[in-house]
Amino acid sequence: MNKLTKTVVIVGGGIAGWLTAGRLAAKHKSNTEQGLKVILIESENIPTVGVGEGTWPTMRSTLIALGIRETDFIRECDASFKQGAKFVKWVDGSEDDFYYHPLVLPQGFGQGDLAAHWLSRQGNEGVSSFSNEVCYQEAICENDLAPKTIRTAEYADVANYAYHLDSGKFAKFLQKHCLEKLGITHIVDDVIGVNSADNGDIATVSTEKNGDISGELFIDCTGFSSLLIGKHYQIPFKSCQDTLFIDSALAVQLPHDDAQADITSHTISTGQEAGWIWDIGLQHRRGIGYVYSSKHSTEEQARAVLAEYVGEKFESLTVKKIPVVSGHREKLWQNNCVAIGLSAGFLEPLEASALVQIELSAQMISEQLPQTRDAMNVIGKRFNEIALYRWGKIINFLKLHYILNKRSEPFWVDNRDPETIPQSLQDLMILWKHRSPADCDFTSNNEVFPAASYQYILYGMGFETDYSNTPYVLNDSDFAEEKFAQNKKLINKAVATLPTNRELINKIKEFGFSRI
């Protein structure tokens, strides 16, 4: 029997559940009679993990697809603007050791190899870091400036941006929007059983008070408990802890000293003896956390490292401990069930890959929602291929941040061991010895990080690409001169015209953005 898809059942609230529900309901008109029925079952008794307070620029298109006004989102989710990441002490740990991974591409990217020109000039008088010479965003970040002004339309930008947000508030905000605007059926109940059909599909899930809930597609957003894909289908978990050593996190929330404190416009990620500390500035507080490898540090040592970073207020803060089990399910889609969010997998929060994975999965399922049971096999296979490809690419890119370090602590030394570096990443490193990362290295339609991102990490960390066999790459010096000069001009313009992050947030609260 080739059953038509009429009802999608999402098990689990939280950001993964509500974001997926919202995208499905918005696309498939759940607030109309002919529309898809989307049921979200959420337990009152299970707290959400609230992981991930950094997004990618993709969040802008996600919010647009959900029909959310940017002003409402920023006002209600304690959100601020994020323009990339600053990596401090990731190379040698010295005081002036930092580099940027901004969100704006290098000038003239794809037209010429500006990286080669920068490499040939680095060390010359007046030539600064790679990210600062090829991109104007580092200067914006260093000055705590916003990526736009109050005159810029909602979701439009002067410099590319993402968000920092309060994940607890964001989950509630999404829930409210979904229930008020998008026509989602909300069941607050505990799922106590999963019931199979003859073909192995999930026929229904049993709830404590609302009986059996049936549907054609079941989405597992149950977080770490992985109720459907893990417990029910027993899909094995593929660990990547031999590549990414982080397995523990200690997190605190540090209120700003005063209501008008500057808000940092990027994630600060600072290398420590056995891991790194994230530092994310929101409107009212900073979120700070130490992710570390328990093989390289005791919890006591880790607390001391975090306390040192936070300063004297540390004693008054509640420290939340979160396990980091790096890896993902071997399959994300099985029969008529797909996992999104922590039930699918988890990685250390480096490069904010958690929320973007949820967005990409929710987008794909809403755009390619299988209309029949036959189609589900086709889409399921495709989903697994794409999702696993992305997991692999993200793991590679995160590992790249670790392999070029020159620090002496065991955590950092162990990270350089070739045994811990995936072969596919080692292959790319062979190519990049003699040319810079380019689009030809990333040819799938499902890439997550562009070649530019790899350039920012490599050349930020002091990697040398050797052009001695291809010196003619530097022939187009007019192109390079023009682009470097253009970048300087853009820096001056941005610094002269952009408001601070705090000033813009204040104006958004008072006036809001226009749609146009």
Place this chain on the structure above:
Amino acid sequence: MAQLVAIDNKNHLNLKVDVSKAELHGASLHLVPAVVSEFANMAVQYPLVLTKHEETGQLVCAAMLGFEAGENLFWQGEQWQGLYLPLQIRRQPFFVGNADKERDYVICIDSDSPTISQNVGQPIFTENGEETEYFQQAKSCLAQLLQGELENKQLLELLEQMDLLQVMKMEITFSNKQSTTLNGLYTVDEEKLAALSSEQMTILHKAGFLPAIYALIISLGQMHHLIDLKNKMLGC
């Protein structure tokens, strides 16, 4: 910046306003704010556009008088050459002060205004300290502006909600071959207006905004007039 002082019949008993100098306030404005109730009068001479307030980013309605900051092409021979003098100019030198919500509005005067003196022009108070007819007229002008701000807000909210706005992109070459690109201006999207459902159209109709919307559209024809003035000024 205008120096605003609250008016009272003690400090300002002998103050006089030279109405003929009010126009001076508009001598170097290239955009002058406009309210819905004067759109029809303005549309016969000035292009009406929407632009964003420098500080708040909020959309405001304005009549275009020139192509760059400081340029008012309707100001020639030390006189306003337009048929209709916008309320924002006519109200000079009076302003509504930062009233707190509990109390009535406070009328203020721009103490730096070239219109005011102790001897030339219209008095605002009689010898007994009562308001003159002139001052009462000036106050009704301010009331019209206040009411207009509310109407503008309603109009702009409806236009935004119904997604009827578009960016105005225009590159103009003057007769001396110099060209300018108009940035940061918005207008009504005629195609989207035409595609509105009858329910939406009824909302605009009942709110009384259809004349204002068509005035915004039709007034853009005055852009040619403005270019013509510029060309004449350039002497080509």
